[in-house]
Amino acid sequence: MKTIVVVMGVSGSGKTTVAAMLAGTLGANFLEGDDLHPRANVEKMRSGTPLGDADRLPWLRAIAAEIDRWRQCGEAGVVTCSALKRAYRDIIVGDRPEVALVYLRGGRDLIQHRMAQRHEHFMPVGLLDSQFATLQEPDADEHPIVVEIKGGPAEIVADIVRRLKS
Numbered sequence: 773m774k775t776i777v778v779v780m781g782v783s784g785s786g787k788t789t790v791a792a793m794l795a796g797t798l799g800a801n802f803l804e805g806d807d808l809h810p811r812a813n814v815e816k817m818r819s820g821t822p823l824g825d826a827d828r829l830p831w832l833r834a835i836a837a838e839i840d841r842w843r844q845c846g847e848a849g850v851v852t853c854s855a856l857k858r859a860y861r862d863i864i865v866g867d868r869p870e871v872a873l874v875y876l877r878g879g880r881d882l883i884q885h886r887m888a889q890r891h892e893h894f895m896p897v898g899l900l901d902s903q904f905a906t907l908q909e910p911d912a913d914e915h916p917i918v919v920e921i922k923g924g925p926a927e928i929v930a931d932i933v934r935r936l937k938s
Contacts, residue, residue, distance in 0.1 A: 774872035774936060775800075775848040776839055778865055780855035780910075781876035782903040784883040786921055786928070787852040790876060793929045800848035808834040822902035825859075832863040839864060839871060856906045861914060874932055875910050878921035 777800075779791040788804055795802035806814075809831050813823055835853050842849040855861045855873075865871045884900055910916035917935045919928055 774870055775846075776842055776868070776871045777850045777874055777932075777936070778839075778855060778861075778871060779850060779852050779874045779876065780861070781878070781921075782854060782856065782883060782907055783900065785876040785878050786925065787854070787876060789925050790874075790928050790932070791850045791852045793925050794874075794932055795850035797929055797933055798848060798850065800850050801842060803835075803838055803849060803851040805831075805835050805851050805853035808838070817899065820899060822899055822906075825857075828860065829863075832860050836864045836866075839868065843868065843870060854903070856903065857908050858911070858914075861910065865914070872936060873910060873914055873916045875916045875918045876921050876928070877909070877918055880904055882921070 777791075777794065777798075779787045779794065781787055788806075791804075792802050794800075813827050813831060816823060816827065832853070835851060839849070839851065851864075853860070853864055855864060861873065865873055880900065910918070917932060919931055921928060923931075
């Protein structure tokens with residue numbers, strides 16, 4: 773089984789909930805990737821301005837550094853990262869064979885509904901369109917575990933664990 777899991781998807785897809793539950797199930801470290809965003813990025817998103825590639829680069833490098841720290845220490849971990857573009861995934865997953873990519877896939881209407889229910893999150897619903905516009909779904913050669921988010925978190929985590937073991 774892969775020892776490090778990157779849980780990706782657009783904002784509102786359930787990354788934090790699923791990843792935290794997955795980390796608990798696996799007995800692994802948990803990292804909310806958004807916590808590594810520079811303050812300027814958070815303020816930009818909070819104001820309704822989408823991030824560009826240059827904004828994301830230091831954030832992606834910080835996530836990659838944490839993944840590499842886990843690898844060097846032989847630790848298991850689960851990290852959230854929207855990882856919307858292939859180029860972003862190349863930075864955080866790249867040629868790290870012990871890192872599994874889990875893509876939480878859902879339709880815009882479902883995710884918009886979920887985002888509208890959230891409180892105290894810096895990402896406004898208004899940026900959802902930019903997230904979908906930026907999204908490049910993982911290709912088969914990235915070996916993603918693609919999970920539809922129609923079920924509840926426990927069901928999604930059970931599916932991920934089953935597929936990680938196979």
